[in-house]
Every structure is written in C-alpha cells, then in structure tokens.
Amino acid sequence: MSVTIPRRLRREPLIEVIWQAVFDDSVEVPVAEANLGLLYADLRKSSNKWRLRRLPGAQIPPAIAEQDPNLRYTVKYRIEAPDNPVLYQVGDRIVSVNCRRPYVGWDTFKQSILHVQRLLAENGQVPGPDHHALRYLDLIQRDDMVDLNGLRFNLTIGDQTIDKQPLHVRVELAYHGANHVLQIITPAQVQLKEGLQQGILVDLETRTSALKDWSRIPEQVEHLHSASKSMFFEQILKPEVIERFEPEY
Numbered sequence: 001m002s003v004t005i006p007r008r009l010r011r012e013p014l015i016e017v018i019w020q021a022v023f024d025d026s027v028e029v030p031v032a033e034a035n036l037g038l039l040y041a042d043l044r045k046s047s048n049k050w051r052l053r054r055l056p057g058a059q060i061p062p063a064i065a066e067q068d069p070n071l072r073y074t075v076k077y078r079i080e081a082p083d084n085p086v087l088y089q090v091g092d093r094i095v096s097v098n099c100r101r102p103y104v105g106w107d108t109f110k111q112s113i114l115h116v117q118r119l120l121a122e123n124g125q126v127p128g129p130d131h132h133a134l135r136y137l138d139l140i141q142r143d144d145m146v147d148l149n150g151l152r153f154n155l156t157i158g159d160q161t162i163d164k165q166p167l168h169v170r171v172e173l174a175y176h177g178a179n180h181v182l183q184i185i186t187p188a189q190v191q192l193k194e195g196l197q198q199g200i201l202v203d204l205e206t207r208t209s210a211l212k213d214w215s216r217i218p219e220q221v222e223h224l225h226s227a228s229k230s231m232f233f234e235q236i237l238k239p240e241v242i243e244r245f246e247p248e249y
Contacts (some may be wrong), residue, residue, distance in 0.1 A: 003234045006048040006247030013138040013245060015190055017220065020096035020111045021129035021210070022073065028063065030092035032076050034125035039088060039095075040079055042119055048082040055089075062092060066183050086112050095120070095129075101192065106225060114218055121214035133207035134224045136232065139190050140241070141199035149199065150241040153184065175235060178227035181205040181237070204232060 012111035023031060036052075043050040057074035065071040073094045085104060089096045097112050120126065134213045140150070148155075148163045155162040155169070181204075188201035206228040210216050233242060 003239065004249055005229055005240065006249055007247050008105070009242075010246035010248060011244070012103055013141045013144070014101070014136060015192065016098060016100050016137045016163075017103060017109060018096055018098045018137075019109075019132065020094055020135070021117075021132040021217075023093045023126070023129040027068070027093070027126055029125055031095055031126050032090045035095065035120050035123060036077055036090050038123055039090065039116065039119060043079060043081075043082050043088070047081060047124050049084070050079055051081065053078045053080065057091065065092065088116065088225040090140045110221065110225070113221055117214055128212040128216070129210045130212060131207055131209050132217060132220070132224075133205050134221065134228050135203070135205040136228060138202045138204075138232075139188065139197060139199045140202065141197060144244045145200060145241050148184070148186065150238055151184070151191055151200075151202075152238055153236070158188045173231075173235075176227040176230040178206050178208055178224060178231075180228070180231050181207070182231075202232075202236060204228060204236070206231065 040050065040052050055076055055078055057071075058076035060071055060074060065074060069101065073089045073091060075089040075094060075096070077090045078087060079089075085100045085102055086109070087098050087100075089098060097109070097116055099109050099112075103109075121128070145151075148167070155167075166187060168183070168185045170181065171184060173180045183201075183203040185201040185203070187198055189196055189198050190201070191197075206224045208220050208224060210220065
C-alpha cells in the first residue's frame with residue numbers, strides 16, 4: 001500500500017527525539033573528559049543560561065562501568081537551559097542531543113546535531129563514533145488510539161489476539177536502507193509538563209555505522225531522518241491514525 005509521508009503533524013505525538021553518537025570500542029581519552037568542557041564553553045558563548053548538571057552516572061567509577069555492559073554507555077553530564085527544549089548529554093562512550101516537547105522541527109534539530117559534530121571533529125581528541133542513531137519516542141494517547149489495532153502490528157498467541165493486553169515488545173528490522181530498533185509498550189505512563197499521560201509508547205531508533213569518521217555524519221543523519229519517517233508512517237501507523245494527528249503534506 002502506497003502511503004504519502006506527511007511533512008509534519010499539527011498534533012504532534014512526539015515526546016522526545018534523540019540523536020546519539022556511540023563509541024563501542026574503547027577510547028584512550030573518555031568522551032566526557034575530552035569534550036564536556038569544550039561543549040559547555042561553546043554553548044555559553046551563545047547564552048549564559050546554559051547550565052551543567054552532574055548526573056548520578058558520574059559517580060560510577062570508570063573501571064566498574066567498563067566491566068558492566070549495562071553501565072558502559074551511561075550518561076554522566078547534562079547541559080541544559082531554562083525554557084529550551086534542546087539539551088546535551090555526555091558520557092564516557094556517548095554524546096547525545098535531545099529535544100523534548102515542544103519539538104523544534106527537523107531543520108533546527110539537525111543544526112544542533114551538526115554543531116556538535118563540527119565541534120567534536122575539530123577538537124580531534126576522540127575519533128569519530130562507531131555508530132550513531134536517531135531515536136523518536138511517540139506517546140499515542142487513548143483518545144487517538146484505544147488499542148494496538150491502530151498500528152500495522154499483528155500478534156497472536158495460540159488463538160488469542162494481542163491488542164488490548166499489557167505488552168512490551170522489541171524487534172530489530174531493516175527498512176529503507178537503515179536498521180531500526182522498534183519498541184512498543186502499553187500501557188505506558190510518561191510525566192510531561194502538562195502532567196502524567198498514559199497511552200501506547202512507540203519507541204523507534206534508526207541507526208547506522210559511522211566507521212569512526214565524523215565527516216560521514218552530516219549526510220548520514222539526513223538519511224536516518226528520511227528512513228525513520230518512512231518506517232513510522234509506512235510501516236507502523238495505520239492511515240486512519242495518521243489522519244487524527246492532522247498531517248500536513
């Protein structure tokens with residue numbers, strides 16, 4: 001079935017979008033140590049509202065984190081500013097650009113990604129990441145989709161159709177020239193500015209290898225964005241659900 005992909009949704013179910021660069025192989029200088037101060041100082045040039053926060057992960061000794069796969073990619077520091085939905089997070093093996101509600105739009109978010117890419121590439125203390133990814137988290141509330149029948153998703157166990165039952169499923173898929181990790185969680189509860197919201201969480205991460213080359217990221221991130229949109233609108237949401245979000249073409 002052919003689906004026209006919207007340019008944007010007037011009623012955006014998106015609660016957060018994340019770009020993250022991940023360093024799978026060990027690096028001589030931890031990413032946080034090499035780049036945190038540089039990134040913070042650069043952001044402060046544009047506004048003195050940016051603040052650096054030390055997160056609980058910063059208390060984990062590096063030697064312990066390296067031995068535990070669950071801790072190796074822990075975020076240790078966050079740089080954020082009041083009333084700005086874009087924030088930056090850094091760990092010893094990860095750096096990310098996050099945007100919470102209200103979403104600033106792809107063009108603006110992409111510029112934030114490329115700003116970090118240029119800054120860290122020019123610094124030269126850490127080679128390019130092993131892979132990077134775009135991750136979109138959408139919370140579809142019950143007024144828009146009462147159960148899993150609004151998704152192009154079918155699951156049966158024996159003679160039982162799974163559509164209203166509590167569910168947490170994770171699957172890896174290839175589509176539109178990219179690798180996707182899709183998680184669907186219901187019921188999901190998310191604390192937003194407007195209060196606690198409940199619905200079906202669609203967590204879609206689209207990733208690709210960067211081959212330790214910062215220069216590959218500008219072109220690749222545009223492809224990740226295109227592939228993620230194609231996956232979301234062509235393979236996950238049914239057309240009647242897309243229409244409820246008032247798409248613009």
